[in-house]
Ligand SMILES: [Zn+2]
């Protein structure tokens with residue numbers, strides 16, 4: 412599926428990786444055809460077919476959960492391009508990270524700059540990628556709430572990642588999560604404000620929704 416954007420400097424595609432897997436995104440510079448693949452969930456043959464005519468430069472990993480990495484080994488073996496991710500998630504990736512990415516790093520893909528944000532909480536090595544107004548967040552942020560957290564400490568950490576790093580971006584930033592529909596950052600900031608204004612159980616974690624938890 413092609414995502415229509417008014418942004419002429421970028422071409423976005425959600426790749427079909429099969430229903431049980433996370434979303435994969437292909438971001439292409441229309442000038443140069445240089446592209447990055449964000450996550451390599453499932454159905455490697457299908458993913459490869461969809462990127463065949465693109466000059467894919469990197470595979471960028473949001474985090475190491477199995478629903479995001481199912482096709483990584485095969486896609487990497489075929490494309491033979493660097494895989495980028497955070498060192499804290501490296502042990503569970505099926506391939507070595509040729510690009511160890513850290514907060515604030517910048518990558519170039521054609522005429523697009525990709526800014527790396529380290530947003531721990533869902534996993535220790537969770538990364539988000541900002542390309543223009545487009546923010547690819549993996550399982551860090553969804554419409555209505557943060558990604559799943561395994562403990563109250565992780566929840567505190569994901570909230571800090573979201574509020575300090577993601578919410579400092581402009582309201583009209585478009586957010587593409589690892590599962591399901593996209594959202595607009597301003598809307599998520601408002602929902603979080605309502606959450607932050609209420610008192611909560613200090614042991615909060617798991618699947619939290621800003622307006623209901
Ligand atoms: Zn996921």
Ligand SMILES: [Zn+2]
Pocket residue numbers: 474476533550
């Ligand atoms: Zn996950």
